[in-house]
Amino acid sequence: MLQLLALSKRFGDVVALDGLSMTVGPGRIHGFVGRNGAGKTTTMRIILGLVAASTGEVRWKDRLATTADRRRFGYMPEERGLYPKMTALDQIVYFARLSGMTAGDAARSAAAILDVIGLGGRRDEPVEHLSLGNQQRCQLAAALVTSPELLVLDEPFSGLDPVGVDALAGVLVDQVGGGTAVVFSSHQLDLVERLSDEVTIIDQGHVVATGTVSAVRASRGADLLTVALEDGSTAWADHLPGTRVVRHDGGETVLELLAGADDQAVLDAARRAGRVRSFRREAPSLTELFREVVSQ
Amino acid sequence: MSGRLAVVRLIAGREVRERIRSKAFRISTGVSLAFVLTVAILPGILAHDGPTTYDVGVFGDGSDALAARLPVVAAAGDRTAVRVHQLTGEDEGRRLVRTGALDAAVGGGAVIVDKKLGDRLAILVQGANRLVVGEAALAGAGVRGDAAGRILSPRPLEVRALHPKTKAETDREGLVFVGTVLLYGQLLGFGYWVASGVVEEKVSRVVEILLAKAAPAQLLAGKVTGIGVVGLVQLVTFVVLGLAAARLSGTIDLPAQTVSVAAQVVGWFVLGFAFYSCLFAMGGALASRVEELQSTTTPLTFLAMASLFAAINTGGDPGGSVAKVATFVPFSAPMVLPIRVAAGEVGLGTVLLSVAIVLAAIAGVMTLAARVYAGGALHLRGQLKLRSALRADVP
DSSP states (O other): OEEEEEEEEEETTEEEEEEEEEEEOTTOEEEEEEOTTSSHHHHHHHHHTSSOOSEEEEEETTEEOOHHHHHHSEEEOSSOOOOTTSBHHHHHHHHHHHTTOOHHHHHHHHHHHHHHTTOGGGTTSBGGGSOHHHHHHHHHHHHHTTOOSEEEEESTTTTOOHHHHHHHHHHHHHHHHTTOEEEEEOSOHHHHHHHOSEEEEEETTEEEEEEEHHHHHHHTOOEEEEEEETTOOOGGGTTOTTEEEEEEETTEEEEEEOTTOOHHHHHHHHHHHSOEEEEEEEOOOHHHHHHHHHHO | OOHHHHHHHHHHHHHHHHHHHSHHHHHHHHHHHHHHHHHHHHHHHHHTSOOEEEEEEEOSTTHHHHHHHHHHHHHHSSSEEEEEEEOSSHHHHHHHHHHTSOSEEEETTEEEOSSOOOHHHHHHHHHHHHHHHHHHHHHHTTOOHHHHHHHHSOOOOOOOOSSOOOHHHHHHHHHHHHHHHHHHHHHHHHHHHHHHHHHHHHHTSTHHHHHHHSOHHHHHHHHHHHHHHHHHHHHHHHHHHHHHHHHHHTSOOOOTTHHHHHHHHHHHHHHHHHHHHHHHHHHHHHOSSHHHHHHHHHHHHHHHHHHHHHHHHHHHOTTSHHHHHHTTSTTTHHHHHHHHHHTTOOOHHHHHHHHHHHHHHHHHHHHHHHHHHHHHTTOOSSOOOHHHHHHSOOO
16 A cells, blocks of 8 residues: 655745645555646655655555665656667566566566557567557556556556547556556546546645545535526526526536535526426536636 | 666666667777778888889989989988989970979979979989089089099988887887877767767656666666776777787787787776766756757866877877876876876876876766766756756755
8 A cells, every 4th residue: 555644845945745645555546636737746756756755755565665665666757758769578678677577577577568558569669660659558568567566657648549548547447456556647537537446636735635536526515406498598596595606508507506505496496497408416526626626 | 796786787788788789889880990990000001002203304404414313312212212204394394293294393403393392302302403513513623433422422320319219119109199099089989978878868758767766876877887888898899900900911010018008098998988977977967958968068078178188298298297287187197197108107106196086086976977867867858057956856
């Protein structure tokens, strides 16, 4: 289990992280969400030991993470990087050996992982000859080759087409099935919501919400009501007691149901205004939560 | 082997493999080898090339006497021969000199040449003229034959050098000079490879993965060692092939100290490379694009060139003050010391002191380079100032 305890990081006068804590358990996928510059990459670099935390601890298996632990973590940095002139296989073998694997194990594991991610047939080509999508797969292979117990992936889905996204998501689910802990950052919030067991939302170096996706959604309290009248009118919802208009979306009105308010009263008000075409109540999606959180 | 050293060895091994495979390495090896072999073989071929033959035309009064004396003077000279052509007059002389058929035309108290009278040709024609005029004057005074010859061509003074330079010494000094130029080329060329290797890993962004697997000092040590080994093997190859070629073509008789000179050049490469490559690595760590290397390594290139000039100066004056100072400056010591040792100017004590100074300097720049590399490795945009790199807090 990975535990980040009260991590803080200052770069000169800039506070990049301010008391960030989160936990990633084995066999769990942890989504890491925040605006650009919120501190996601800094956090991941601290986990890998690339950046020193000003204060706080990175714990792995209930003790301080060591250099040896970190060498075995799988890491995919946001800024992708491979040696352009080395072949895919040589490259993955090299990274595996740097992680401490023997030559034989590294060769076997590299060949196997390239097959898994669908690059087996092109493993002897220099990376610069591969398409960007395939280079990204190669990058993922570099992170997976040691069969790491922890995978840290910074924006792993950016730049992938929908087929690539599905393929990568499939690989992650397989890894987690084998007990790997995964923490990944992404701006594709629907994807985070779909894949993650837990999620942490950070803003300006602070954790604003963390926990299972459903708990985070529930913790933000207010459910949303989406109501549409046949004539498309929306003015009926203004100043309705116990609600707050979140937005008007085409002919639909999205309302936040404040604590203790009755959704049936809202339905009655809508019916007084006209024929109701649709009416649904749901917890806010991660995207809505995120918008709400970062706009505060 | 401990884990730390194993990582350094892995990194060095990759450098060796990738460098040797690269096109840049093959091209640079070919060009350098061509240079070494040319320097080694050419003088030998030229030495066997026989005398230089001049075509000299003669005309006017006394041209017969001149025609008779030119070959005599040529025979007394150093590898000079002459073909004499009898001309009808000055006009023909001008025409043939202009077309290049003649090197010079002599007559009427003048020598006609195309642009200037070269030194050796001057000795030839002026000497022949002096002989002809002198003989005529002596004949007027009644001195002829051997008596005239003894006056006009006295036995040359015998040279008695107090510290005669043997051919072996000249050969050895030539050898050391070529070795120094080669050393300079290897230090600068492979040093620059370290700088560009560092910056290429930043440009390709692979450095972030590397830093997650190994400490900055390990990455640096592996890169310097790997590239240094390639440079060393290449240098030894050049030295061995160059000496073999020189021996076979007869350019030099390998002096007894050949092995010692070669060993010194190679030894100083190891020390010099350890020193220069750390500084070049810093130049790489401060840049974030290959183009920026130009400005981050310029001071270093300048110091290396100044050191080469110091070495050239030392070659001319091995006991001079430039040579004495340069012996104890880490930048120039590797290039200057072999020359001074070959010239017999310095003893073991001075060599050891110089080595100690360079070793201390290496320890200093290694620490500094590891710090700058760690501070600059993840600085991926824009040129970094040395001070900022040193101030960066690193894990």
